Amino acid sequence: MSAATFRIWRGERGDGRFEDYPTTVSEGMVVLDAVHRIQSEQANDLACRWNCKAGKCGSCSAEINGKPRLMCMTRLNELDLAKPVTIEPMRAFPHVRDLVTDVSWNFRVKQKIQPFTPCAPQAADGTWRMQQRDVDRVQEFRKCIECFLCQDVCHVLRDHNRHDSFVGPRFLVHVAALEMHPLDTADRMAELREADGIGYCNITKCCTTVCPEGIAITDNAIIPLKERVVDRFYDPLKALVRLMRRETRDERRETS
Amino acid sequence: MADVETFEHDVLVIGAGGAGLRAAIEAAAGGVRVGVVCKSLLGKAHTVMAEGGVAAALGNVDDRDNWRVHFADTMRGGQYLNNWRMAEIHAKEAPARVNELEAWGAVFDRTPDGRILQRNFGGHRYPRLAHVGDRTGLEMIRTLQDHAVHLGIDVHMEVTVIALLTDGNRVCGAVAYDREHGRFRLFHARAVILATGGVGRAFSVTSNSWEYTADGQMLAYNAGAALQDMEFVQFHPxxxxxxxxxxxxxxxxxxxxxxxxxxxxxxxxxxxxxxxxxxxxxxxxxxxxxxxxxxxxxxxxxxxxxxxxxxxxxxxxxxxxxxxxxxxxxxxxxxxxxxxxxxxxxxxxxxxxxxxxxxxxxxxxxxxxxxxxxxxxxxHYMMGGIRVDGDTQMTTLPGLFAAGECAAGLHGANRLGGNSLSDLLVFGKRAGEHAAQFAQRHDAGRVDAGEVDRVARAALAPFDRVAGGEGPYDIQRDLQVMMQDLVGIVRREDEMRGALDGLAALARRVSAVGVAGNREYNPGWHTAMDLPNLMAVSEAITRAALERRESRGGHFRDDYPDKDPAFAGCNIVLTKGTDGAMQLVRQPIPPLPAELQQAIEEQKA
Known part of the structure; x- marks a missing residue:
């Protein structure tokens, strides 16, 4: 047992301040344990979200010493306990109370994305066939626990408040999982460019850095999607090729 | 009451884990207006924690597997106290429910020939669990969630139901509060489906999160529905x-x-x-x-x-x-x-x-x-719960349905791993289907405004006792420690009698619980409101465990270490008496049809 101080953001609807809570800590504790101890012993009404306590549900997202992290997966022994540990709510979403923010925007965004649209079953018994190597990438994206830490750290949302025109890394990963699903037949290229605002992402990779599931968000999801969009709408080389093809065709027609 | 907001749904689904979402999807397919209430955010329910897989006799890895083997495995695992009709339906329908997830976008691990891979699990004769590494539950809940949000279902996130409303001998709605503002909501519904999960928070060592406080079991019990098999708590090894x-x-x-x-x-x-x-x-x-x-x-x-x-x-x-x-x-x-x-x-x-x-x-x-x-x-898991009809999942209270962990029957005295995720899908679907039918055949019942008022007033009472009231966390912890010690893995008559005395003492503390702060996102208040359910379910577990003077499945008695044939053919059923006291009866299990008996005998070889 040793002592540590937790400097926790308290308040409602953006109106708040840090308050210091000294408490005892023991081996193996994570930040969420400390928050629970403070909640049970000193501040019964301290608001925070949590569920699984095992990094699987993505509920306890917060900013710990300024970094977006899951409270349940942040061990105290990796923090400097000589100084107060600051715990704040995610700053890219409207504040509700203490460590709780209003993340409902994320749920509304997902609803607008074209859902999974499978091809007809390939086998006589009405089931599909997929090879493991063809689903590995999609399974990486489907590991996402919707903690929204990537949304929190994304400067397009956090600093520029583009919630109306950019869906954020979480939903680009979601679109990538759908687009790269071997059975999916929908075409989301136009919505990626327009409604999803993929062009806003300038691949600073902050989202990848904070992902607790270790999903290579930028490299494996966003960049390939950007390439597909560019291929479809902007590629000058392809435009040239298209143009040349037309010209060769015309020449052939002339010579024939 | 001024601050009660009213919502109208044909079918109200309480709980948004696998069972609740599957039920909502099916009810929506039935052409009725559906509302789903989740205690947390959408997609965070305990299904997300399920790891190993979903049991279904697909026969992809071992073609000797079929529904008869799965049925026999489930019955043997449950020590034959299962509702055999549910075990039969479950074994027969699980493969279709798993394949259907694939149509909605789930990506299970694959066999070399591209089909759904299956793995070995305890008590299953053949490799039977479709899985995605060890995050199968996440795959399932996300698939159901992403499918459901496009079906026009109303989702009420971070809302907790605290009472069901009845009109004569049927359910007609529910009273709830929202976490964010602490305001009350009245849900007026023709049919209600309970899919609230388990009771793990009644014990100190548990894999369950804060949500699992026996809400569904106790909402049903207080509304007059019967519970069964409450002595069978699964302690995951x-x-x-x-x-x-x-x-x-x-x-x-x-x-x-x-x-x-x-x-x-x-x-x-x-x-x-x-x-x-x-x-x-x-x-x-x-x-x-x-x-x-x-x-x-x-x-x-x-x-x-x-x-x-x-x-x-x-x-x-x-x-x-x-x-x-x-x-x-x-x-x-x-x-x-x-x-x-x-x-x-x-x-x-x-x-x-x-x-x-x-x-x-x-x-x-x-x-x-x-x-x-x-x-x-x-x-880990409550085998017991709300008594339901095997085919329709309707409880003993008309219009009230239950599916998933909060319902009882499929697992008998012990659940096999992997049979929970399949339970959610098979019986979630059935509950949704039959609740939608019930809603189409019945008018909305009449809500008693006085009752709504009484429920809301009782919920606010802890705020009146801020000064001098005891905090809710201490009471919850003392209850959990007592239940773990006295009604845990190994049970004895004297210790369980002690637990009943302990519950009486705790009840006095619960009635004096006080909370500080206001109604906005106040976990202290939420914890205080969870206490009555935790107390009641603890009593139900203890009384049922005292009644079953034998050891079977998840229920082990140090003082009766063997199985007793006198208890082999009955479920212990609990109801709330007219005097408010818990009533227990031993309910005989109907005999197995010959065909199902034969399926069991085949597997004994």
Whole structure:
């Protein structure tokens, strides 16, 4: 047992301040344990979200010493306990109370994305066939626990408040999982460019850095999607090729 | 009351885990207006924690598997106290429910020929669990969630239901509060489906999160519906024991399905020391045979680590009590040993058990590819719950349905791993279908405004006792510790009598609980409101456990260590008496039809 101080953001609807809570800590504790101890012993009404306590549900997202992290997966022994540990709510979403923010925007965004649209079953018994190597990438994206830490750290949302025109890394990963699903037949290229605002992402990779599931968000999801969009709408080389093809065709027609 | 907002739905689904979402999808398909209430955010319910897989006799890995084998396995695992009609429906319909998830975008691990891969699990004769590494529950809930949000279903996030409303002998709605503002909501509905999950928070060592406070069981009980099998609590054999802060956190059975073995402090594989008679013919004689089984050798029999959960949990307790436990009061679970058998073992373990690797690495500084884990039993699942009709999932209260963990029947005295995820799908669908039909055939009942007012007033009472009232967390902790000590894995008459006395003392404290702060997102208040359900379910578990003077499945009595034929053919059914006291009766189980009996006999060979 040793002592540590937790400097926790308290308040409602953006109106708040840090308050210091000294408490005892023991081996193996994570930040969420400390928050629970403070909640049970000193501040019964301290608001925070949590569920699984095992990094699987993505509920306890917060900013710990300024970094977006899951409270349940942040061990105290990796923090400097000589100084107060600051715990704040995610700053890219409207504040509700203490460590709780209003993340409902994320749920509304997902609803607008074209859902999974499978091809007809390939086998006589009405089931599909997929090879493991063809689903590995999609399974990486489907590991996402919707903690929204990537949304929190994304400067397009956090600093520029583009919630109306950019869906954020979480939903680009979601679109990538759908687009790269071997059975999916929908075409989301136009919505990626327009409604999803993929062009806003300038691949600073902050989202990848904070992902607790270790999903290579930028490299494996966003960049390939950007390439597909560019291929479809902007590629000058392809435009040239298209143009040349037309010209060769015309020449052939002339010579024939 | 001024601050009660009213919502109208044809079907109200309470709970948004696998069962609730599957029910909502089916009800919406039935053409009725559906509302779903989630206690947390959408997609965070406990289904997300399910790791190992969903049991369905697809026969993709071993074509000897079919519904008859799955049925017989489920009945044997449940010690024949199961609602056999549910076990039959479950075994027959699970494959279609799993394939349907694929149509909605789920991506299960694959066999070499591109079909859904299946793995071994305790009590299942053949590899039967469709899975995605060890994050199957996440895949399932996300698939259902992403499908459901496009069906025009109204989702009420972070809303907790505190009472059901009845009109004569039927349900007609529910009263709830929202966490964010602390305001009350009245849901007026023609049919209500309970899918609220378990009761794990009644115990101190549990794999369950804060949400699992027996809400559905007690909403049903208080509204007049019957409960059954409440003595059967599943203590999962493998929870983390160290560090203390993660004590109880689940370690998936898939570790054993992939070849993990249990050892005591002397290095002995103690599971070979006690193999129940009815499983002997299906259990390996040697470690070598057990390894061949997990490697897919169809001529080998399963290792004793894959016996049913009730038995494995008791064997672990036996080792710990005999002084052969690990330093922190558990035993060792070792998957790293497969290095001796596989050249690329570390990579294989990380691929098959990624979240276990992650969990131990991050929370306990243990690398499971090179060191054994320390594990011990943890309160995991409630086999008992709301008594339902096997075909329709309607409770004994017309218009009220229940599915998933909060309903009883499928699992009998002990649930097999993997049968929960399939339970959610099969009976979630059925509940949704029949609730929609009920809603179409019946008008909305009449809501008693006075009752709504009484419920809201009682919920606010803790605010009147801020000064001098006791905080809710201390009471909850004392209840959990008492239940773990006195009504846990090993039970005795005198200790359980003590628990009833303890509950009476705690009830006085609950009635004096006080909360500080205001109604906006106040977890102290929420915890205070959860206490009555936790108290009532603790009483139900204790009374049922006292009544069953034998040991069977998840219920083990030190003073009656054997099975008693007198209890073999009955469920203990609980209802709320007119005087408010808990009534218990032994309800005989109807005899098995010949065809189902034959399916069981076939598998005894």
């Amino acid at each position: 493998t929870g983390m024991v160290w560090p203390l802060s993660v004590r109880g956190l689940l370690v998936t059975e898939a570790v054993r399905g992939e070849g993990g073995v249990l050892r005591n402090s002397e290095g002995r594989r103690f599971m070979f020391d006690d193999i129940p008679e009815n499983y002997r013919s299906q259990t390996a004689d040697t470690p070598e045979e057990g390894w061949r089984y997990v490697q897919g050798d169809k001529n080998a029999r399963r290792p004793p680590e894959l016996l049913t959960r009730d038995h494995v949990a008791r064997c672990i307790m036996r080792e710990v009590r005999a002084g052969r436990g690990s330093p922190h009061g558990g035993v060792y679970l070792d998957i790293a040993w497969i290095r001796e058998k596989l050249p690329n073992a570390a990579e294989h373990i990380r691929k098959k058990l990624p979240s276990m690797y992650h969990q131990f690495k991050q929370l306990a500084d243990i690398d499971i590819t090179s060191e054994p884990m320390e594990i011990g039993p943890t309160t």
